[in-house]
Amino acid sequence: MADQVRRLSLYVSLSFIVIAGALGYWQVVRAQEILARPTNPRIIEEERRILRGRILDRNGEVLASSEKVGELAQRSYTYPPLSHVIGYASSRYGKSGIEESYDSYLRGDRAVDTVTALRNKFVRSEQRGADVVLTIDLQLQKAADQALGNSKGAIVALNPRTGEVLALASHPYFDSNAVDENWGQLSADSSGVLVPRAIQGQYVPGSVFKLVTASAALDLGLADPNAVHHHEADLVVDGFTIKNTNHPQLKDLSFAEEFAWSCNVAFALTGLALGFPSQIDYNILAGPQPFLWPRGGVDASVARFRDYAQRFGIGQAPRFDLPTSAGRISTDDSLTPVQLANTAFGQGDLQVSPLQMALVAATVVNGGEMPAPHLGIEARDASAATPLPVPGAPRRIMKREAAATLNALMVLSVDTAYAQPARIPGVPVGGKTGTAEVGNGTPHSWFVGYAPADRQGVAVAVILENAGSGTTYATPVGQKVLQAALQLGY
Amino acid sequence: MATRLRTSELALLPFPILLLGGAALLLHYARGSEWDSVDLAAALLFTVILLVLHVVLTWRLPRADQALLPIVAALCAFGLIAVSRLEPALTSRQSLWILVGVVALLVTALGLPRADWLGRYRYTWLFGGLGLLVATMVMGVDPNGSGMRLWLGFGGYYFQPSEILKVVMAVFFASYLAEKRSLLAHAPLRLGRLTLPPLPYLAPLGIMWALSMGLLVWQRDLGAALLFYLVFLAMLYAATGPRYVGIGVVLLVLGAIISYGLFDHVQLRTRVWLDPWPYAADDAYQIVQALYAYAAGGVAGAGLGFGYPEYVPAIHTDFVLAALGEELGLIGSLGIVALYLALVHRAFRIALRAPSDFTMLLAAGLGTILGLQAFIILAGNLRVIPITGITLPFLSYGGSSILANFVMVGLLLRISSESPTKGPVHG
Numbered sequence: 066m067a068d069q070v071r072r073l074s075l076y077v078s079l080s081f082i083v084i085a086g087a088l089g090y091w092q093v094v095r096a097q098e099i100l101a102r103p104t105n106p107r108i109i110e111e112e113r114r115i116l117r118g119r120i121l122d123r124n125g126e127v128l129a130s131s132e133k134v135g136e137l138a139q140r141s142y143t144y145p146p147l148s149h150v151i152g153y154a155s156s157r158y159g160k161s162g163i164e165e166s167y168d169s170y171l172r173g174d175r176a177v178d179t180v181t182a183l184r185n186k187f188v189r190s191e192q193r194g195a196d197v198v199l200t201i202d203l204q205l206q207k208a209a210d211q212a213l214g215n216s217k218g219a220i221v222a223l224n225p226r227t228g229e230v231l232a233l234a235s236h237p238y239f240d241s242n243a244v245d246e247n248w249g250q251l252s253a254d255s256s257g258v259l260v261p262r263a264i265q266g267q268y269v270p271g272s273v274f275k276l277v278t279a280s281a282a283l284d285l286g287l288a289d290p291n292a293v294h295h296h297e298a299d300l301v302v303d304g305f306t307i308k309n310t311n312h313p314q315l316k317d318l319s320f321a322e323e324f325a326w327s328c329n330v331a332f333a334l335t336g337l338a339l340g341f342p343s344q345i346d347y348n349i350l351a352g353p354q355p356f357l358w359p360r361g362g363v364d365a366s367v368a369r370f371r372d373y374a375q376r377f378g379i380g381q382a383p384r385f386d387l388p389t390s391a392g393r394i395s396t397d398d399s400l401t402p403v404q405l406a407n408t409a410f411g412q413g414d415l416q417v418s419p420l421q422m423a424l425v426a427a428t429v430v431n432g433g434e435m436p437a438p439h440l441g442i443e444a445r446d447a448s449a450a451t452p453l454p455v456p457g458a459p460r461r462i463m464k465r466e467a468a469a470t471l472n473a474l475m476v477l478s479v480d481t482a483y484a485q486p487a488r489i490p491g492v493p494v495g496g497k498t499g500t501a502e503v504g505n506g507t508p509h510s511w512f513v514g515y516a517p518a519d520r521q522g523v524a525v526a527v528i529l530e531n532a533g534s535g536t537t538y539a540t541p542v543g544q545k546v547l548q549a550a551l552q553l554g555y
Numbered sequence: 556m557a558t559r560l561r562t563s564e565l566a567l568l569p570f571p572i573l574l575l576g577g578a579a580l581l582l583h584y585a586r587g588s589e590w591d592s593v594d595l596a597a598a599l600l601f602t603v604i605l606l607v608l609h610v611v612l613t614w615r616l617p618r619a620d621q622a623l624l625p626i627v628a629a630l631c632a633f634g635l636i637a638v639s640r641l642e643p644a645l646t647s648r649q650s651l652w653i654l655v656g657v658v659a660l661l662v663t664a665l666g667l668p669r670a671d672w673l674g675r676y677r678y679t680w681l682f683g684g685l686g687l688l689v690a691t692m693v694m695g696v697d698p699n700g701s702g703m704r705l706w707l708g709f710g711g712y713y714f715q716p717s718e719i720l721k722v723v724m725a726v727f728f729a730s731y732l733a734e735k736r737s738l739l740a741h742a743p744l745r746l747g748r749l750t751l752p753p754l755p756y757l758a759p760l761g762i763m764w765a766l767s768m769g770l771l772v773w774q775r776d777l778g779a780a781l782l783f784y785l786v787f788l789a790m791l792y793a794a795t796g797p798r799y800v801g802i803g804v805v806l807l808v809l810g811a812i813i814s815y816g817l818f819d820h821v822q823l824r825t826r827v828w829l830d831p832w833p834y835a836a837d838d839a840y841q842i843v844q845a846l847y848a849y850a851a852g853g854v855a856g857a858g859l860g861f862g863y864p865e866y867v868p869a870i871h872t873d874f875v876l877a878a879l880g881e882e883l884g885l886i887g888s889l890g891i892v893a894l895y896l897a898l899v900h901r902a903f904r905i906a907l908r909a910p911s912d913f914t915m916l917l918a919a920g921l922g923t924i925l926g927l928q929a930f931i932i933l934a935g936n937l938r939v940i941p942i943t944g945i946t947l948p949f950l951s952y953g954g955s956s957i958l959a960n961f962v963m964v965g966l967l968l969r970i971s972s973e974s975p976t977k978g979p980v981h982g
Contacts (some may be wrong), residue, residue, distance in 0.1 A: 066736070067907055069793045070919045074903035077789075077926040081896045084930065085889055087937035091849035092885040099850035104835050104843070106866050107851050 111192075113137045113156050118171045118194030120151055120163055122203040123229075123442060129164070129241075144203065145240040146210045149261035150233050150387070150440070153241040158248055162241075162261075163197065163440065166386050167453070170195045170444040195444040197453070200229035208549035209234040212542045218510075218529040219262035219419040222546055224555070225427035226521035228436030228459065231550065233420075235262035264383075265390040267416040268528055271501025272327045272535065273511045274411030276425050276471070279324055281373035282335045283470050284433075284463035287345050290321040290470055294347040300330040305403045307333050307410075320347075324474040325482035327498065329410045336409020337402060340365025367400045370409065376462045377425050377435070379417055384457030386440040392417040412502055423526035426513040429475060430495060431521055433468030434461050476518045484514065486540040489548050493518035496543065498535030507531040512539035516547040523550035559617045564609060567625035572602050575632040578859060582640060585860020594639050597650040601628075601635065604657050612968070615665055620905055620971035626898045627964055630949035631957075633879065633891055638952050641864055641871040641878055645952055652954045656961030663965030670970050674730035674913040684723035687716040688766075692773045705774055717779045718946075718959035721786070721924055722966075728787060729917035732794035736912070740795040775820060778935070778943030782928055784810070789923045794916055828941035841868050842942060845877035849888075849937075856884025871952045873944060876936045891950070892933070899926040905967050908974040918970050921963045 091099070100107070116138045120129040129151050131138045140154055152162015160168060173194035209220040209232040222232040237258045239251055251259055260266065282288035295317050300307040312318070312326035323331035331347060338345040340363075374380070374394045382391040395404065395414035407413035420438060428435040441453030462468075475495030478484040484496035496514030503509060510532040515524040525546050532538040579594045605628050612619055631653055639646040667673065673680075687707075695704035698713045706713040732739070766783065788803040814821045823838060831839035831846070844867040851857060862881035867874045880888040902922025909915035925948050932951075935942040946956040 066793065066912065066915065069796055070903060070906050070915060073789055073793050073919060073923065074899070074906075077899050077903075077923055077930075078896055080926065080930045080934075081892055081899075083939060084892050084933045084937065087934070087939050088849070088880065088885055088888050088892065091846060091937060092852055092880060092888065093854060096850040096853050099846055102847075105847050105851075106844075107847065107863055110863060 109156050112154075112172075114192070115172050116193045117154060117164075118173065118196040118444070120171070121196055121198045122201045122206075123199065123231075124202065124204075125198075126203040128199070128201070128203070142241040144206070145242065146234065146236075146238050147201070147206060148239050148241040149235045149259075149263070150199075150201065151241055153244040155244050155248075157245055162387060163199065167197045167441065167444070170197055170453075195446050197444050198442040199440050200224075200231060200442055201233070201440065202231045202553060204553055205546070205550055205555075206232040206234065208232075209546050210236075212545040212549075213527075213529075216529045216532060216538075217256070217262075218527070218532070218539075219266050220528075220542070220546060221263050221419045221423035221526045222523055222550060223423055223427060223436070223438060223525075224521065225431045225436060225515060225524040228427075228438045228455070228457075229442075230438055230440050231523065231555070232546070233261070233263040233440075235260070235264075235266070261387065262419065262528075264385065264387055264418060264420045266418055266528070267390050267392060268418070268509055268511075268530075269412065269415060269501040269503055270417045270422060271411040271499035271509065271511055272329075273422055273425075273497050273499035273513045273526075274415065274417070275324065275327065275332050275409075276429065276475075276497055276513070277374055277377055277379070278332050278335055278339075278370070278409045279471055279474065280377075280429075280463050280467065281339055281369060282345070283467040284373070285339065285369065287339065287341060287343070288320045288335060289344060290324075290474065291319050292344075292347075293317050293319050294323070294331065296323075296328065296330065300333055300406075302333065302337070302402050302406045305406070307406060321474050321477055322482070324497075325478040325484075327410075327478075327483055332410040333406035336370055336405050337363070337366055339369040339409075340367075363402050363405060364399055367405055370405065373462075376460075377428070378421060379415075383418075383420055383424065383438055385420070385438050386453075386456060389420060390418050392421050411499060419526045419528050422511070422513045422528075423524055426475075426495075426497075426515050426526060427521075427524035428462050429468050429471050430515040430518060430524060431468075432465045433463040434459055472518055475514065479514065483536045484512070484540055486536060487512065487514055487544040487547065489516060489544065489551065492516050492551060494544075494547060496540065498540050500533070500535045503531065507533050510538035511535045512543035514543055514547065516551060523547060523555045525550075559613070561609065561613045561617060561621050564612070564621035564624055567622065568605055568609060568628065571625060571628035571632040572598075572605065574629060575601055575635055578632070578636040579639070581859040582636075585858065593643065593646045597635055597639065597646050600650050600654065601632070604654055608657055608661070611661060611665075616968060616972040618972045618974065619664070619968040620901055622897070622901050623964055623967060623971075626894055626901065627949060627961075630891070630894050630898070633894075634875070634950040634952070634957075636859070637875045637878055637950060638871060640860065640882070641875075642952065645871070648954075649952055649957075652957045653961075655954070656957045659958055660961040660965035660968070663962050664969045664972075667969055670914045670917075670966070670973050671911055673726050673917070673966075674733065677727045677730035680723045680730075681727045684720045684727070687720055687723075688769075691716045692769075695774065705776055705779075712954075715953070715955035717776065718955040719962075721779075721783065721928075722921075722959055722962055724783065725786065725790070725917060725920040725924060725963075728790050729913050729920050732790060733912040733916050736794040739791075740798060775818070776944070777814075777821065777824070777941075778931055778945030781943065782924070782931055782945060785927050786920060786923050789927070790916055790920045793919050824941040824943075828938060831938070841874065842938060844868070845874050845936060846938070848874075848877040848881040852881040852884045852888070854885045856880075856887055857882050859883065872946065873932075873942075873951075874936055875947050875950045876933055895926065895929045895933075895948075898922075902926075902967055905971040905974070909970050910973045910975050914970045914973070918967055921967055925960070925963065 117131045119127055127143055129142050131140045150162055152164040154160045154164040171194040173192050213220055213234050213236050220234040223230045239258050299309045307329050309330045311328055334347055379392045380394045382389045393416040404413055408415050424435055436459050437455050437457035439455045443450045443452045476493055479487045479494045479496045483498045487494050487496040494516040495518040499511030501509040510529040512527045516522055525543050527539040527543040529538050575598050579598050638649045696706050696708050697704045698706055706715050791799050827834055827839040831842050835843040859882050864870050864878040867877050870878050899922050906915045906918035909918050928948055932945050932947045934940045946953050948960045
């Protein structure tokens with residue numbers, strides 16, 4: 066009997082091995098997967114207790130901070146016009162903006178120094194996140210919001226050398242402090258109040274896109290800025306008339322002046338002739354004789370045009386700390402000559418975001434290299450800081466000489482032509498205006514530019530939705546932002 | 556006289572006391588509130604009870620096993636920690652139940668003339684137990700809305716007869732099997748060329764099976780039915796060897812199949828056990844929340860007072876492991892499993908040194924009850940088997956369970972003190 070009792074003892078003991086195995090299985094092996102399930106109530110509960118880190122601008126100004134109210138942490142935002150950038154951290158509606166992008170730092174899951182990491186691990190109620198420092202300059206941001214006023218639209222200001230984004234204004238905006246209370250109203254809103262227009266707005270670029278066409282022509286050596294052409298007639302492409310109306314007072318223009326006065330005919334021709342092996346003779350092309358296609362016909366021109374648009378990142382969402390939109394360039398296999406002519410001066414099947422246009426301007430003043438735009442500088446604990454990685458990498462778009470030439474053309478535009486409202490006394494400013502036709506509505510008013518033009522200070526893109534002429538509306542707004550940036554020492 | 560001192564026990568007792576005291580400190584820290592005088596009083600009462608028990612055992616049963624009391628005290632400490640964490644209002648009642656349990660332990664351990672004396676009255680125990688069962692079937696109430704009428708009420712106090720029944724049945728079977736085991740093990744019954752076991756002596760097996768099914772049918776008490784049956788089978792095996800195990804397992808499977816076919820709640824529990832996630836919002840809510848709790852605990856645990864046990868319904872009675880698993884982590888939950896393992900080990904060690912067949916079978920039976928009861932509820936809590944509503948010995952909140960378990964420990968202590976080995980039994 067003793068043997069059976071001994072064996073029974075063994076069987077009963079072995080059953081506890083099963084229990085131990087099951088504990089290890091649920092507490093360790095499956096733990097991560099189970100915890101991540103959406104019906105886990107802990108996720109929501111813990112979120113509400115964590116003292117999230119602050120979000121600071123580049124000068125240490127507080128943009129978001131948390132404090133304990135009883136057991137729970139309460140988040141407050143100091144400057145609501147930045148709500149699109151900062152975003153919100155709602156236990157009910159999730160997260161957006163920087164709150165989402167740098168959530169792991171702000172929550173404290175990725176602590177910067179080991180002491181904080183250990184404290185967060187073992188003293189859960191005290192979990193405290195790291196501060197996140199942004200490239201945003203609150204002073205410049207305020208200037209941008211003020212300049213934009215009550216208009217619908219967006220402003221992007223960035224450092225053309227480093228890609229640090231200094232201001233991102235999108236109007237209308239919401240208030241991150243009251244997302245839970247106003248959610249119904251916000252989600253039903255039809256004016257796009259939740260859309261961060263500066264990085265996700267998709268707009269027809271109009272004449273500011275001539276920067277891309279001009280970059281292609283100059284980089285390929287097809288355009289001589291000083292060659293003078295005679296302009297009198299409208300251009301007719303396959304029965305479609307492109308009016309010669311932008312500069313009625315001037316009949317003989319160099320390519321530089323055509324750029325400064327935003328000549329649609331000249332840029333339609335430039336686009337059509339991008340496939341040419343050597344310099345374009347605008348006088349012959351614009352004549353009454355049939356258009357002489359380069360070898361490969363219109364497709365050769367389309368291929369080169371699309372190549373440069375894609376180099377500038379049109380049709381591809383810029384890598385950034387926040388979700389951006391890709392913009393759009395027609396991806397049809399072939400554009401007709403009429404489509405190519407229109408797209409070359411910024412109309413047609415084309416959409417860009419303000420961020421993309423600001424990057425185009427930045428590329429010009431940065432010697433042909435496009436900087437990697439970013440918002441994060443570093444995450445900071447009490448005792449240590451770690452740099453936040455830049456999402457993208459800078460890349461060369463065109464030759465340095467081509468960029469220098471285009472820079473001069475933009476300065477010419479500000480000094481003598483349509484971008485004159487952007488002038489700042491004593492400082493060389495480069496700029497390009499745009500008046501983008503949108504069906505039957507009032508055109509979008511565009512300005513892209515930078516100051517000072519002889520070093521990499523600040524580049525901006527401004528769009529005012531359905532405001533009208535670029536020269537009249539967006540350009541003075543851009544000038545205010547550039548001037549504010551210069552006063553702040555950029 | 557030094558050999559009569561229970562030095563091992565005295566050396567081990569500070570651990571459960573420190574465990575409880577330390578937990579009270581941690582809970583105080585986690586709550587960040589005023590001292591809860593109930594926690595302090597409970598810890599103090601617990602210390603006094605253990606010391607008094609130690610002194611009484613040293614005086615009256617110096618040769619009794621010295622590890623049992625510290626193991627049981629550690630489990631009770633975890634139970635008190637769990638109650639004061641999960642249902643602070645019940646802490647004082649749980650402490651009082653432990654006090655009542657310890658009194659029952661002393662009455663059992665010291666009151667018996669001899670351990671063998673119990674075996675002489677086996678039919679008294681059998682009919683007393685069956686009477687209790689019948690009374691529950693007829694007059695059972697459901698004071699806490701569990702949906703099962705498993706309690707008997709006496710003027711505001713409720714008592715769960717199945718807890719006492721398992722002790723009574725263990726005594727009966729130990730006595731019956733000790734007497735009939737050689738008959739059961741060897742006497743053949745020939746039917747033509749087939750050799751069958753002696754049918755008349757198999758009656759208890761049949762009765763036990765019927766009793767389990769009865770529990771199941773009448774009271775829907777799956778856990779108790781499974782426990783009773785398995786304990787009986789284990790004791791039959793201990794007494795007679797593997798002869799009846801085959802047919803016992805066949806009957807078990809048959810019972811499982813029949814009850815699955817007959818009862819909706821068995822089907823529901825099986826379905827929820829096989830895949831709880833689709834029913835996470837309703838039928839499987841409890842087990843799914845428990846799985847979250849284990850996962851949230853991980854290896855080191857959330858820390859006492861820092862988990863979310865409130866998400867698991869009836870956690871202080873049915874799912875204590877989930878609460879402790881979350882807050883104490885794998886380290887804590889494995890510690891508890893180790894304590895049960897140690898308890899079972901001691902019980903069987905006592906069985907192997909028991910003075911008679913009856914006491915050997917009884918100690919083995921009691922060890923099996925404690926072990927299997929812990930296994931069934933832990934395995935249910937961990938989705939190893941479908942969930943059943945029985946208590947976790949010494950840990951779950953509940954008076955009848957604590958009382959019955961202390962009586963079992965009293966019996967084990969008494970049996971160990973009658974061990975024929977000369978000199979003290981060291982821990």
